[in-house]
Amino acid sequence: MSKKRVRIYTGFERFWHWTQAVLILFLAFTGFEIHGAYTFFGFREAVRYHSIAAYLLLTLIAFAIFWHFTTGEWRQYVPTLENVRAQLEYYVFGIFRNAPHPTRKTMLSKLNPLQKITYFGLKVVLIPLVVTSGLLYMFYRYPTRYGIEAISVGSLKFIALAHTLGAFLLMAFLVVHLYMTTTGEAVFSNLRTMITGYEEVEEPASTGTLEGQQA
Amino acid sequence: MVKEMKRAVPILVTIGLVTAVAVVSALTPKELPPTPLAQLKEQYAKKRTPSVDHSKFPQLQRAFARPQDVTSACIECHNGRHTEVMRSNHWRWEREEYVKGRGVVYLGKKNAVNNFCLAAEGNELACAKCHVGYGMESVKTFHFDDPRNVDCLVCHDGTGTYAKAQNKGGQPAPTVNLTKVAQSVGRPGRSNCGVCHFYGGGGNNVKHGDLEEAMFEPTRDVDVHMAVDGANMQCVDCHVTEKHNIRGQLYSLSSMNRNRVTCEQCHTSTPHEDDLLNEHTLKVACQTCHIPVYAKVNATKIYWDWSTAGKLRNGKPYEEKDAEGNILYMSKKGTFRWGKNLKPEYVWFNGTAHHYLPGDRIEDPTQPVILNRFEGSYADPDAKIFPVKVMRTRQFYDSVTRMLLLPKLFAPRQGEGALWEDFDLLRAMEVGMKEHGLPFSGKMDFIETIMYWPVNHMVSPKEKALQCSECHTRHNSRIANLRDFYIPGRDRSPKVEAFGKGLLLLAILGVLAHGGLRVVTLWRHGKEGKR
Numbered sequence A: 001m002s003k004k005r006v007r008i009y010t011g012f013e014r015f016w017h018w019t020q021a022v023l024i025l026f027l028a029f030t031g032f033e034i035h036g037a038y039t040f041f042g043f044r045e046a047v048r049y050h051s052i053a054a055y056l057l058l059t060l061i062a063f064a065i066f067w068h069f070t071t072g073e074w075r076q077y078v079p080t081l082e083n084v085r086a087q088l089e090y091y092v093f094g095i096f097r098n099a100p101h102p103t104r105k106t107m108l109s110k111l112n113p114l115q116k117i118t119y120f121g122l123k124v125v126l127i128p129l130v131v132t133s134g135l136l137y138m139f140y141r142y143p144t145r146y147g148i149e150a151i152s153v154g155s156l157k158f159i160a161l162a163h164t165l166g167a168f169l170l171m172a173f174l175v176v177h178l179y180m181t182t183t184g185e186a187v188f189s190n191l192r193t194m195i196t197g198y199e200e201v202e203e204p205a206s207t208g209t210l211e212g213q214q215a
Numbered sequence B: 001m002v003k004e005m006k007r008a009v010p011i012l013v014t015i016g017l018v019t020a021v022a023v024v025s026a027l028t029p030k031e032l033p034p035t036p037l038a039q040l041k042e043q044y045a046k047k048r049t050p051s052v053d054h055s056k057f058p059q060l061q062r063a064f065a066r067p068q069d070v071t072s073a074c075i076e077c078h079n080g081r082h083t084e085v086m087r088s089n090h091w092r093w094e095r096e097e098y099v100k101g102r103g104v105v106y107l108g109k110k111n112a113v114n115n116f117c118l119a120a121e122g123n124e125l126a127c128a129k130c131h132v133g134y135g136m137e138s139v140k141t142f143h144f145d146d147p148r149n150v151d152c153l154v155c156h157d158g159t160g161t162y163a164k165a166q167n168k169g170g171q172p173a174p175t176v177n178l179t180k181v182a183q184s185v186g187r188p189g190r191s192n193c194g195v196c197h198f199y200g201g202g203g204n205n206v207k208h209g210d211l212e213e214a215m216f217e218p219t220r221d222v223d224v225h226m227a228v229d230g231a232n233m234q235c236v237d238c239h240v241t242e243k244h245n246i247r248g249q250l251y252s253l254s255s256m257n258r259n260r261v262t263c264e265q266c267h268t269s270t271p272h273e274d275d276l277l278n279e280h281t282l283k284v285a286c287q288t289c290h291i292p293v294y295a296k297v298n299a300t301k302i303y304w305d306w307s308t309a310g311k312l313r314n315g316k317p318y319e320e321k322d323a324e325g326n327i328l329y330m331s332k333k334g335t336f337r338w339g340k341n342l343k344p345e346y347v348w349f350n351g352t353a354h355h356y357l358p359g360d361r362i363e364d365p366t367q368p369v370i371l372n373r374f375e376g377s378y379a380d381p382d383a384k385i386f387p388v389k390v391m392r393t394r395q396f397y398d399s400v401t402r403m404l405l406l407p408k409l410f411a412p413r414q415g416e417g418a419l420w421e422d423f424d425l426l427r428a429m430e431v432g433m434k435e436h437g438l439p440f441s442g443k444m445d446f447i448e449t450i451m452y453w454p455v456n457h458m459v460s461p462k463e464k465a466l467q468c469s470e471c472h473t474r475h476n477s478r479i480a481n482l483r484d485f486y487i488p489g490r491d492r493s494p495k496v497e498a499f500g501k502g503l504l505l506l507a508i509l510g511v512l513a514h515g516g517l518r519v520v521t522l523w524r525h526g527k528e529g530k531r
Helices: A013-036 A044-073 A073-077 A084-092 A113-139 A157-183 A189-196 B002-028 B038-043 B067-077 B081-087 B122-128 B176-182 B191-199 B275-280 B288-292 B425-435 B494-530
Strands: A001-009 A198-203 B094-099 B103-107 B299-307 B318-319 B326-332 B334-339 B346-350 B354-356 B372-374 B386-396 B446-452
Touching: A001 B425, A013 A044, A013 A157, A013 A189, A013 B122, A044 A073, A044 A113, A084 A113, A113 A157, A157 B494, A189 A198, B002 B067, B067 B081, B288 B386, B346 B372, B372 B446, B386 B425, B386 B494
Parallel strands: B299 B386
Antiparallel strands: A001 A198, B094 B103, B299 B334, B318 B326, B326 B334, B346 B386, B354 B372, B386 B446
């Protein structure tokens, strides 16, 4: 058995992932300060930093969407029921018996079926919830300076509550997401892959990168 | 390598060019147009020079036996102007107001009920010291149609020596040199307005809290507009006056949303650089953030208990004062509490107020009676959050008719039933109510009343404006009492909080359990492997 370095994540993907990670953490930190959970920057500064980070994240999301569609990578996130059972069984039983991963990460199929479902939900439900409520929060009767009352909503309440709910869900995701990085071949191998872009796989055959989902 | 370097050349050139343009434009000094604030400062820095010198007019170079003769001399040239004054509420002591649910009412000092000295009617000799006329001994008998009784001098005196006599229905003090004052007339300054408006309630700063002696010559910290070391603005710079119609009204006496002075008339509704702050002006009055404290120099009266009035010591009325000279007890008036450097309270207000009028029946005597209830709520597009001084008083009330009692307080002599002469409470109620044409059952009780006094003056320099965190905070928010809307930092939904925190906890516990189990099983595997 030879060890082989297989490329999983492109440079842009890693840039996107880590920038997004930093921004979301910073947004959560400033956001929960605005929410009144603690005082660190002070309310006014927290609002200012939160807004700046929000614009940066929106820009990043725009690039990421462009990238996903131009490269066809969006297909990675199409949820499938195939192998879901195997993957679930792995996390519930196999992982405790040192069983092999039921699916393999490759350039063409980076996500296991559970990840597909999770990230699909993240991208189609949770991120849009946070982004939409965040945009409404920012532009809720906001551009009055220019004489526009573009979005005239009766109350900020539901916008703010949706945004808060989204923040809690994202934080719960983060906890599980961080833990799941330890479930690779070794505790830090998934993390290393996300940083370097390469995964070291034990490869009996020479064609390791063609089809990932070995049954 | 060479090929790649060649490709990099145009990119580097472009970056270099853009940087060069940016640096050059940043270093070039720009002629920026003056900011709106700088324009305003310039506008109000201009010195006004009077167009005429009244001391040169032969009509005024004579002795005046009576103040009415001065008025006649004024009208000789300024013919017709007295009619403008006589239409004003400074003269009429009332305005015609339409109040929803009540119809047209006439409301003003003539008939208003407040929770200081309670009512002017019946006490005119004393109260009319601040009427812009001469000889008002009673609102019932005063000749409101006699132009000679218009007091031009109290507003237009330029000497600072004009003063009205105590308890003479608005007559000038006998010491005033009417000729000198008449020759000095001009545009009213802070001292003209201040002689009445700073002393409402019978002493400095008693009523308003934001209008007092310190405003004659305030520093910037006290009032950024009127500051002698700043813009040095006069009252009439904001209370713009046309044909003696002075813009501005106070809601202790006014009901309708009209003829108001606003900050926006100069500053516009979006005066901040920061859009987030401009956004606030939709729902928050300028005063709310820009007057963080009032009564900055001298204390203002915040509580009055009439129930202790009338006590005598050795058969004589007496007074007690605190270390700063604020009166704490007065046989004539009862017990007081004072406050200095006060944080205002905050209310929704759309410019319409509802007043308790003499004879109104109190629906629920267990609750404090609001003498001037302000309309407004978050849902009301015309309402904003305003700062107010809240005056709280225990005052007389008839437990049978459920009316507030309006006692006779002042009389020039004993024996007329006036409380301040005879110290007989029941008799003062009887005489007072009779003069108002209202019944009195003889059963006197006490009831809590509340009055709102909008805080509009003593605007602080912008560095001292309210900080975000004074409202956007869970604890001790300045607007903690306004609960009909959501603001970030103060409000939460218990459901969202419980769900969110529960979910987080579940995630953490799940991860710990799964991880713990993995560690344990791997450790066992390891052991087995070694065996």
